[in-house]
Amino acid sequence: MTMKTVVCIKQICHVYARTGMDPSERFLTSEDKIYMVNPFDEVALEMGLRLKDSLGEGEVTLITLGPIIAESELRRCLGMGADHLVQIEEDQGMDSWRKSFFLARAIKEIGADLILCGKESLDRQSGQVGAFVAHRLDLPFVSAVVSATMNPGAGTVEAERRAGRGVREGIGCSLPAVLSVDMGLEVRLPKFEDKQRALSAPVERRIYPDEGDPARTMVRTIFAPRPRPKKVFTPDSRLEAFERIQQLLMGSRVEKKGSMLTGSVNSQVDGIVSFLKQHGFAGNGKE
Amino acid sequence: MGEGALPSEAKATIRNLLLYKDVYGKGIARRTEWAFNRGVPRLSEEAEVLLWVGCSGAFHPRYQEIARGMVKILKAGGVRFGILGKDELCCGDPARRLGEESLFVETAQENIRRIKKRRFEKIVALCPHCFNTLKNEYPSLGGSFPVVHATEYLADMIRLNKITLKYSLPAKMALHDPCYLGRGNGVYKPLREIGNAIPGVKLLELPRNRESGFCCGGGGGRMWLHEKLGKRMNLLRAEEVVKSGVEVLGTACPYCLTMLEDGIKTLEAGQPAKVMDLVEIVASSIR
Numbered sequence: 001m002t003m004k005t006v007v008c009i010k011q012i013c014h015v016y017a018r019t020g021m022d023p024s025e026r027f028l029t030s031e032d033k034i035y036m037v038n039p040f041d042e043v044a045l046e047m048g049l050r051l052k053d054s055l056g057e058g059e060v061t062l063i064t065l066g067p068i069i070a071e072s073e074l075r076r077c078l079g080m081g082a083d084h085l086v087q088i089e090e091d092q093g094m095d096s097w098r099k100s101f102f103l104a105r106a107i108k109e110i111g112a113d114l115i116l117c118g119k120e121s122l123d124r125q126s127g128q129v130g131a132f133v134a135h136r137l138d139l140p141f142v143s144a145v146v147s148a149t150m151n152p153g154a155g156t157v158e159a160e161r162r163a164g165r166g167v168r169e170g171i172g173c174s175l176p177a178v179l180s181v182d183m184g185l186e187v188r189l190p191k192f193e194d195k196q197r198a199l200s201a202p203v204e205r206r207i208y209p210d211e212g213d214p215a216r217t218m219v220r221t222i223f224a225p226r227p228r229p230k231k232v233f234t235p236d237s238r239l240e241a242f243e244r245i246q247q248l249l250m251g252s253r254v255e256k257k258g259s260m261l262t263g264s265v266n267s268q269v270d271g272i273v274s275f276l277k278q279h280g281f282a283g284n285g286k287e
Numbered sequence: 288m289g290e291g292a293l294p295s296e297a298k299a300t301i302r303n304l305l306l307y308k309d310v311y312g313k314g315i316a317r318r319t320e321w322a323f324n325r326g327v328p329r330l331s332e333e334a335e336v337l338l339w340v341g342c343s344g345a346f347h348p349r350y351q352e353i354a355r356g357m358v359k360i361l362k363a364g365g366v367r368f369g370i371l372g373k374d375e376l377c378c379g380d381p382a383r384r385l386g387e388e389s390l391f392v393e394t395a396q397e398n399i400r401r402i403k404k405r406r407f408e409k410i411v412a413l414c415p416h417c418f419n420t421l422k423n424e425y426p427s428l429g430g431s432f433p434v435v436h437a438t439e440y441l442a443d444m445i446r447l448n449k450i451t452l453k454y455s456l457p458a459k460m461a462l463h464d465p466c467y468l469g470r471g472n473g474v475y476k477p478l479r480e481i482g483n484a485i486p487g488v489k490l491l492e493l494p495r496n497r498e499s500g501f502c503c504g505g506g507g508g509r510m511w512l513h514e515k516l517g518k519r520m521n522l523l524r525a526e527e528v529v530k531s532g533v534e535v536l537g538t539a540c541p542y543c544l545t546m547l548e549d550g551i552k553t554l555e556a557g558q559p560a561k562v563m564d565l566v567e568i569v570a571s572s573i574r
Binding site: 016017019029031032034036076186187189192195264265 | 292293295298301305306307314315316317373388389555
């Protein structure tokens with residue numbers, strides 16, 4: 001039996017700069033954003049492909065929800081080694097609970113042994129959809145997974161998850177399961193011929209009637225947030241007028257006093273070590 | 288690369304090229320930040336010279352100085368020029384050198400389409416890599432433009448007395464021929480002409496020069512790769528420079544500038560040679 005893996009992949013509009021002049025456009029111009037695939041989901045795809053490679057057989061399906069805005073990036077993901085691309089057509093803005101309804105429905109139809117998704121998306125960063133999908137499908141869920149090994153004979157998967165503060169947890173659970181993947185694996189580049197093949201690969205479109213659970217929260221509008229208010233620096237009132245003006249002119253940066261070490265690398269290192277010892281950061285000066 | 292096998296340090300470069308259309312990953316929106324409030328004209332329709340700034344000139348903090356210097360010289364010479372600004376993409380050289388052929392063709396065709404919309408007499412490229420790509424590799428994609436490198440154009444300006452070099456640089460200077468300028472396109476003479484035209488400069492030759500010149504270790508995509516075998520190229524060249532006892536090393540390439548500056552700093556010689564771009568030297572001489 002081939003193992004079926006489904007990877008939920010989100011297309012995002014990544015705003016990397018704010019160079020516009022028009023407040024009504026929220027200081028955004030068309031060059032300030034790029035359409036890309038959520039990097040966490042790319043890592044999830046990479047994990048799915050590595051599991052497929054380790055088993056030697058399998059089928060990886062990509063599911064994306066909503067209109068296709070980053071087609072070239074999706075095709076690159078197909079070129080990395082995914083077999084199918086499924087698009088669920090839905091134009092309305094929605095919350096995580098509603099998204100999980102559509103995804104769970106599609107996954108149920110496809111029938112997956114392993115469902116992978118990114119830990120969170122780069123734009124919303126709610127990190128909820130994976131857990132909601134697991135809840136709707138009544139499957140075990142492991143979050144922030146950094147590596148996983150399959151055990152198809154026993155029908156289990158062993159996942160290593162990031163538990164925060166440098167702690168790793170090893171968790172074993174039965175298949176099928178939902179794993180949300182954290183950053184860590186290095187994403188592969190597609191081969192040339194795979195990329196060419198992916199350019200003409202079909203996109204399977206699915207439309208689901210608007211039924212099922214109503215949204216838990218209503219999405220009224222979706223908009224880019226206002227830029228954060230600029231903090232106005234208040235100069236230290238104890239200083240003289242000249243120094244206060246100078247501080248304001250320096251862009252309210254107050255430089256800390258320090259000394260530059262000069263000379264050869266060895267003497268600079270000696271200087272740093274003696275400074276650390278002197279101030280009690282390292283050693284106790286007795287060694 | 289066609290196999291998708293690329294060292295992991297270069298993958299980020301390719302991703303940046305793919306998403307942001309430049310090798311530094313800063314994005315199109317930030318491409319004109321070096322020219323902000325400096326009165327650099329955009330080439331909207333017609334001009335004498337199209338100044339091709341390149342990714343390094345637009346984003347690399349050290350090379351931005353050279354781009355501004357070039358603008359100063361062109362203004363002093365009364366040249367009607369313009370830059371493409373946000374319409375300029377990476378020329379595609381890094382993609383092709385790292386083996387990502389399809390990405391090169393994509394960016395190159397987009398560039399050609401945008402250049403063809405403008406009317407100008409010639410393109411002046413700041414970077415030898417852009418120069419080489421625009422001159423030798425774009426014609427096969429249908430974009431034959433008259434292209435010269437900045438040093439060629441400056442040598443012409445000096446010969447025609449369009450600019451006067453007033454301020455002297457009293458130093459012993461040697462020249463490092465960039466590979467893509469010298470060995471690639473046979474441009475050796477303009478560099479020497481500029482060197483001889485600067486008042487106060489005593490021009491020397493390094494033991495390995497012109498056709499038998501040496502690489503800085505940054506060309507051919509090596510700028511974005513780590514050295515894993517043997518001795519570092521830039522250290523070998525920096526040793527030669529330091530041994531020859533010159534005070535200023537003139538070059539004309541962003542990669543040579545970075546690599547040799549790094550190399551000479553790493554050697555920690557008693558009297559390190561200062562690495563300068565010829566454009567920068569001319570700009571400080573007409574001030």
